[in-house]
Amino acid sequence: MIYFIGFMGVGKSTIAKEIATKFNRKFIDTDKIIEGIEKKTINNIFKEKGEEYFRELEKKTLRKIKQNEIVACGGGTPIFNNNMEYINKTGISIYLKDSINSLLTKLENTQKKRPLIKKLNRPELKKYIELELIEREKIYKTATYTINIQNKSIQETLREINPLISTF
Numbered sequence: 001m002i003y004f005i006g007f008m009g010v011g012k013s014t015i016a017k018e019i020a021t022k023f024n025r026k027f028i029d030t031d032k033i034i035e036g037i038e039k040k041t042i043n044n045i046f047k048e049k050g051e052e053y054f055r056e057l058e059k060k061t062l063r064k065i066k067q068n069e070i071v072a073c074g075g076g077t078p079i080f081n082n083n084m085e086y087i088n089k090t091g092i093s094i095y096l097k098d099s100i101n102s103l104l105t106k107l108e109n110t111q112k113k114r115p116l117i118k119k120l121n122r123p124e125l126k127k128y129i130e131l132e133l134i135e136r137e138k139i140y141k142t143a144t145y146t147i148n149i150q151n152k153s154i155q156e157t158l159r160e161i162n163p164l165i166s167t168f
């Protein structure tokens with residue numbers, strides 16, 4: 001498996017989908033699978049059943065993924081339930097790293113569909129990213145590879161990732 005990890009909004013699904021197409025592998029997105037199982041949006045799962053329930057489903061979903069798939073993980077997936085350990089045991093992981101300001105811009109446009117940040121105003125969102133990124137990076141950084149995507153186009157990012165995938 002090749003797992004893409006990183007902060008909310010960084011572009012894991014976009015990059016993972018492109019890689020899956022290029023290498024003719026199946027693409028999956030853990031959040032999409034969970035939404036399919038529950039027949040609810042991530043927002044509604046959090047609202048109706050709570051984060052703990054979501055994290056349990058996320059853990060189970062991760063452990064059901066088949067060999068050879070290209071996986072876009074939720075931003076919190078590696079953080080909970082020893083998932084990062086599982087990820088690194090079962091495949092290679094690629095941490096897509098971006099700057100706080102770039103994450104802020106990307107998230108401002110899409111924060112409504114993300115339960116953990118949907119109600120934050122701009123300064124609160126920036127603070128959230130700053131604090132959460134410090135904590136989460138401790139785990140993200142244990143990925144097999146870290147790709148700095150700051151100021152890079154999708155094409156440039158893909159050019160950096162392609163050689164890593166070719167060797168697997």
Ligand code: S3P
Nearest residue numbers: 007008009031074075076114115
């Ligand atoms: C989360 C990230 C989201 C989604 C959920 C929780 C997180 O995925 O799993 O809202 O804890 O960072 P994206 O990274 O695709 O936004």
